[in-house]
Amino acid sequence: MSDVRVHNFSISLDGFATGAGQAADAPFGHAGERLHEWMFATRFWYEMGGRRGGSGGADHTFAAMHGPGIGAEIMGAGKFGPPGWQDDLDYKGAWGANPPFHTPVFVLTHRPRPSIEMEGGTTFHFLNATPTEALEAARKAAGGQDVRLGGGPSMIRDFLAEGLVDHMHVVQVPILLGRGVRLWDGLESLEEAYDIEAVSTPSGVTHLTFTAKRR
Numbered sequence: 478m479s480d481v482r483v484h485n486f487s488i489s490l491d492g493f494a495t496g497a498g499q500a501a502d503a504p505f506g507h508a509g510e511r512l513h514e515w516m517f518a519t520r521f522w523y524e525m526g527g528r529r530g531g532s533g534g535a536d537h538t539f540a541a542m543h544g545p546g547i548g549a550e551i552m553g554a555g556k557f558g559p560p561g562w563q564d565d566l567d568y569k570g571a572w573g574a575n576p577p578f579h580t581p582v583f584v585l586t587h588r589p590r591p592s593i594e595m596e597g598g599t600t601f602h603f604l605n606a607t608p609t610e611a612l613e614a615a616r617k618a619a620g621g622q623d624v625r626l627g628g629g630p631s632m633i634r635d636f637l638a639e640g641l642v643d644h645m646h647v648v649q650v651p652i653l654l655g656r657g658v659r660l661w662d663g664l665e666s667l668e669e670a671y672d673i674e675a676v677s678t679p680s681g682v683t684h685l686t687f688t689a690k691r692r
């Protein structure tokens with residue numbers, strides 16, 4: 478069976494994966510871009526934007542694991558767009574005409590709508606379903622490849638609580654956000670189910686990899 482993976486999921490020292498006050502011009506609320514500055518400096522990120530440059534060190538090596546072997550993504554309504562996007566029937570996500578996924582993407586929402594085919598191989602499907610049901614649909618669409626959980630923190634927390642995550646790469650960024658949405662709430666003793674490694678890099682972040690023990 479294919480794996481369920483999380484990559485490049487960035488949290489503050491106090492565990493927040495997004496700040497307070499999410500809006501169209503502030504997708505991470507008051508956190509701004511601070512959670513992902515480590516990634517913006519990598520060759521991985523430059524190449525995603527069709528540019529040359531960026532660092533090729535450890536941050537790049539971790540970041541670049543995001544894409545290979547992934548056949549579908551599941552994301553939450555809070556990643557797909559700012560609060561209230563469901564009221565705009567023409568809204569097509571936060572990434573423009575050619576989103577960076579290039580696979581089927583399943584958006585969890587209590588207000589589903591018809592699928593939207595975008596340029597570059599991304600099709601957004603909208604699902605009001607349990608994590609297990611959503612995973613079944615994504616696995617089918619992934620054609621034997623792995624399924625990535627794209628976030629945000631609320632949906633990843635739900636999948637972790639149900640024991641559905643095989644690999645998780647969390648990046649702990651040395652900032653304190655104080656408010657927002659936390660990843661870890663309600664996941665007491667999660668560490669018992671995983672082999673965990675930590676690697677700190679010169680940029681100041683710590684990459685934590687969680688590998689499910691049951692595999």
Ligand SMILES: NC(=O)c1ccc[n+]([C@@H]2O[C@H](COP(=O)([O-])OP(=O)(O)OC[C@H]3O[C@@H](n4cnc5c(N)ncnc54)[C@H](OP(=O)(O)O)[C@@H]3O)[C@@H](O)[C@H]2O)c1
Pocket residue numbers: 485486487488494495496499504505506512552553554555556557585586587588604605606607608627628629630631632633635658
């Ligand atoms: N730090 C990172 O690396 C990272 C990565 C990705 C995203 N983010 C950020 O995370 C934030 C979004 O995270 P979030 O925790 O607020 O929200 P989220 O996890 O993206 O989405 C949660 C919402 O999805 C819908 N949903 C979730 N499970 C569902 C289910 N089983 N069935 C139907 N609908 C379901 C519900 O929305 P409705 O009830 O409205 O339908 C729920 O409120 C954004 O700011 C984004 O930029 C951060």
